[in-house]
Amino acid sequence: MQIDIVTIFPDYFREAFDYGIVRRARAAGLVEIKAHDLRSWTSDKHKVVDDRPFGGGDGMVLKPEPIFAAVKSLTSASRREEIPPAKRVVLLSPQGKQLTQSLATEFAKREQIVLICGRYEGVDERVAEALVTDEVSIGDYVLSGGEPAALVVVDAMVRLIPGALGSETSAATESFTDGLLDYPHYTRPPDFEGLRVPEILLTGHHAEIEQWRRAAAEAKTKRNRPDLLK
Numbered sequence: 001m002q003i004d005i006v007t008i009f010p011d012y013f014r015e016a017f018d019y020g021i022v023r024r025a026r027a028a029g030l031v032e033i034k035a036h037d038l039r040s041w042t043s044d045k046h047k048v049v050d051d052r053p054f055g056g057g058d059g060m061v062l063k064p065e066p067i068f069a070a071v072k073s074l075t076s077a078s079r080r081e082e083i084p085p086a087k088r089v090v091l092l093s094p095q096g097k098q099l100t101q102s103l104a105t106e107f108a109k110r111e112q113i114v115l116i117c118g119r120y121e122g123v124d125e126r127v128a129e130a131l132v133t134d135e136v137s138i139g140d141y142v143l144s145g146g147e148p149a150a151l152v153v154v155d156a157m158v159r160l161i162p163g164a165l166g167s168e169t170s171a172a173t174e175s176f177t178d179g180l181l182d183y184p185h186y187t188r189p190p191d192f193e194g195l196r197v198p199e200i201l202l203t204g205h206h207a208e209i210e211q212w213r214r215a216a217a218e219a220k221t222k223r224n225r226p227d228l229l230k
């Protein structure tokens with residue numbers, strides 16, 4: 001998989017992919033990740049990427065021309081209809097559909113993902129209308145730009161690439177796929193300053209441990225994420 005990030009802050013990503021599963025997937029050649037400076041697709045002396053909003057209002061808007069040029073040079077496509085199924089062009093925006101495990105799984109099947117990071121007050125709407133295949137938000141809170149959202153999308157996708165996780169784990173058997181939160185985990189010591197590990201986990205009674213974990217996962221889900229049980 002090839003991941004191309006288009007941003008006015010390419011340095012933001014300098015060490016971001018050098019840790020854990022993402023680092024290992026890169027080292028294994030499963031994914032190549034590049035952060036590109038949007039300003040490299042400007043043609044004026046001052047490399048201007050933004051302009052004032054038509055109709056008035058505060059702040060600046062990212063201009064369409066450098067973004068269309070970036071997508072053209074990275075994918076050969078000038079419009080959404082020219083983007084083949086093996087490629088997705090994703091605009092990170094607070095107005096997007098929310099990222100889910102299911103959407104990350106769809107992205108992880110593709111050969112190339114282009115992530116466009118918005119900044120300022122927004123991005124000229126013609127990018128969302130005519131260029132991108134997906135407009136994606138990571139949740140209902142306000143970020144300063146699309147860059148932290150791009151990190152989240154990359155992480156969620158890369159760990160789903162076949163071979164990216166160690167042989168011990170499979171992405172399919174983890175939390176969110178069965179609709180419950182994960183069960184609680186404990187390790188040594190069995191008594192930490194009077195905080196005790198549930199006795200059943202120390203017994204080796206595997207069937208009862210399974211039952212306990214299921215009940216504990218349901219209790220935790222009811223407390224922290226009742227919406228998942230509805």
Ligand code: 9D3
Nearest residue numbers: 092093094121137138142143144145146149
């Ligand atoms: C103060 C400006 N806001 C008016 C309500 C609009 C606004 C514009 C641009 C708010 C945030 C941003 C920058 N955010 C993103 O580009 C972004 C984002 C987010 O803010 N939340 C969740 N997901 C995402 S993906 C990209």
